[in-house]
Amino acid sequence: MNGFNLLICAISFLSLETIDVEGYLGMNWGRLATQRMIPSMVVDLLMQNKINYVKLYSASDNVLEAFSATDMGLEVTMPNLYTQKLKNQVDVIDWVVQIIVRHPNVHFMYVCIGTQPLSITFSNQIYPEAIQVLDWTQRALNLINKSEIKATMSHYTDVLIPVKKPSEGAFRANLEPNMTRSCQILQSNNAPIGLDVFPLLSVNDLFNGDTEFAFFENNSTLVFKDGDKTYSNVFEVMYDMFDVALEKVGCPNMTIIVDAIGWPTDGIKDGNIPNAQRFHQGLAKFVASKKGTPRRPGPIDVYIHNLSDENRINKTTGSFRRHWGIYKFDGQPKFNFDLQGLGRDVKLVPAVGITQMPKRWCIVNGDVGNDIDNTTRQNFLDACNSTVDCTAMEAGASCSNLTETQKLSYVFNMGFQTTAQDVYNKSCYYNGYGKIVSDDPSTPFCTFPVEILAAEIPNFNGYARSLAHALKPSSISLMIAIMQTLFICFILMCTCDYNGFGAI
Numbered sequence: 001m002n003g004f005n006l007l008i009c010a011i012s013f014l015s016l017e018t019i020d021v022e023g024y025l026g027m028n029w030g031r032l033a034t035q036r037m038i039p040s041m042v043v044d045l046l047m048q049n050k051i052n053y054v055k056l057y058s059a060s061d062n063v064l065e066a067f068s069a070t071d072m073g074l075e076v077t078m079p080n081l082y083t084q085k086l087k088n089q090v091d092v093i094d095w096v097v098q099i100i101v102r103h104p105n106v107h108f109m110y111v112c113i114g115t116q117p118l119s120i121t122f123s124n125q126i127y128p129e130a131i132q133v134l135d136w137t138q139r140a141l142n143l144i145n146k147s148e149i150k151a152t153m154s155h156y157t158d159v160l161i162p163v164k165k166p167s168e169g170a171f172r173a174n175l176e177p178n179m180t181r182s183c184q185i186l187q188s189n190n191a192p193i194g195l196d197v198f199p200l201l202s203v204n205d206l207f208n209g210d211t212e213f214a215f216f217e218n219n220s221t222l223v224f225k226d227g228d229k230t231y232s233n234v235f236e237v238m239y240d241m242f243d244v245a246l247e248k249v250g251c252p253n254m255t256i257i258v259d260a261i262g263w264p265t266d267g268i269k270d271g272n273i274p275n276a277q278r279f280h281q282g283l284a285k286f287v288a289s290k291k292g293t294p295r296r297p298g299p300i301d302v303y304i305h306n307l308s309d310e311n312r313i314n315k316t317t318g319s320f321r322r323h324w325g326i327y328k329f330d331g332q333p334k335f336n337f338d339l340q341g342l343g344r345d346v347k348l349v350p351a352v353g354i355t356q357m358p359k360r361w362c363i364v365n366g367d368v369g370n371d372i373d374n375t376t377r378q379n380f381l382d383a384c385n386s387t388v389d390c391t392a393m394e395a396g397a398s399c400s401n402l403t404e405t406q407k408l409s410y411v412f413n414m415g416f417q418t419t420a421q422d423v424y425n426k427s428c429y430y431n432g433y434g435k436i437v438s439d440d441p442s443t444p445f446c447t448f449p450v451e452i453l454a455a456e457i458p459n460f461n462g463y464a465r466s467l468a469h470a471l472k473p474s475s476i477s478l479m480i481a482i483m484q485t486l487f488i489c490f491i492l493m494c495t496c497d498y499n500g501f502g503a504i
Contacts, residue, residue, distance in 0.1 A: 022301065023301065024053050025288075025339060027053070028260055029055070029057065029307045030057040033309065034388075037351055037452070039065070041351050042066070043072075044351075048352075049348055051339065055075040055076075055110075056076050064076075069105045070107070071107060072107060073109040077114075078112065078113050079114070083117060083130040084129050089139065089140070092136040092139075092140050093140045096140040096146075099111075100144070111150070111152070112152050112259065115154070116155060116196060117130035118130075118155060120158065122156070131181050134152075138150070138189045150192065151186075152192055154195065154196055155193070157242070159179060164207070167244060168244075169240070176249060183250075186251075186254065192255035193251075193257070194257050195259065196260040198261065198263075199215075199279070200214050200268070200270060200275075211270045211275075214233065214235075216233050216235065229294035230294065235293075239295075239296070240293050240295040256300070257302075257303075262280075262305035262306060263280065263324075264276070264320035264324055267319030267323045273334050274335075280335075281343060283302070284340065288340065304326065306325050308326075312389075322389060327348070327351070330354055330452045331350055357450050357451050358421065360421055361439075362415070362416035362434050362435070363435065368433055384411040388414040390414060392446065406443070410446070412430055413448050414449075417449060423436070
């Protein structure tokens, strides 16, 4: 055994621990939106709602600093693209320094490598490089004496073969080698594996669109047996199917965290606010009950997807992806929701300190609106989804029943709001067809939004801009951590083996 592996084993032995699953309800927070709540407001929002566990998709400095000195347990995400950029152990240590070491007062629990890196449902490619980065990341955490932080990885249910019975669960043949290696890495480090489940999509794909079967408390007639086990909702089916698949590749009894689960409020059939409220209330009660599933009774840690809507997220695989939030973009809750799982009709705490733009809207100028020819009208409509978010107007969505003139006004307004109501640059000009009004043009079913004031521009790649920025002195703890990292890099240069992956 070489020096590097010996050091890994020694540190791992000294800090070995078991993942403690307590059955908590956490929250995912993504920031791909045109106007965003500033991080300190979001942290206050989470604290007021007693949400103590958060998964971050954007681990930029201002976001992490907002969580400093709080008791919230964080799971930070390494973007998929970074799993391709990090080519060796030293690269990964640099990433860990910038994200973990530079924020010594943040309570990190997990580092999630990629976002569903082996899934093709929400991406046009897979990222098998993430498996090696998973190993390197845990090694880096161990080396800086942070082995209590676990590198993990989450997977969407499309990594499974399309069957209905949990006992028939298995990974797709082309993914089985990668799934096997990843779960073995996790298991050897006592780290959990993540599962992303979206019940509305699962019932459409596997259970003939029986929406009732997607709810935890449902009126579905679809209740079936698998051997001696009875299943009454799609979540239990998918969770146990994943458990069986893990067992088949030699990873039985792994800790499974539900890294993402939710219900969209627009952009898909049955994706609406009443259904989302019903689903989330049932989910909270399920988590609080700690009953688990037929195969795996006991508490399950669960992260709701998502805190707020993201109108910049890729919608190629479905407009609903922009409507996962339990909050609107302005920090107002979409529905009542008892996060404690007691089934009470209680309100979520809204965000405090949000500054909205003036209550002004851009609509079609009635005086000239009738003069818009069909070609020009269609050009405006076609441009909408390429420049701003018009998913609410798609078939079956909340604004799908607008008149032709109202649709054009919706397009004009979205452009006006996205540019922060830029009057000086004539963002409501539209060749003379638009005008600014102070009367809300919304309908009973369709909201014409007024954006919030954009307070900051986040770093979307989740990585500090430069090593020089990362080494900016701010505390004695940081300087000590840097010295530890330099020592680690020295060790790596002396023992460049990496289990056969290294080269000099």
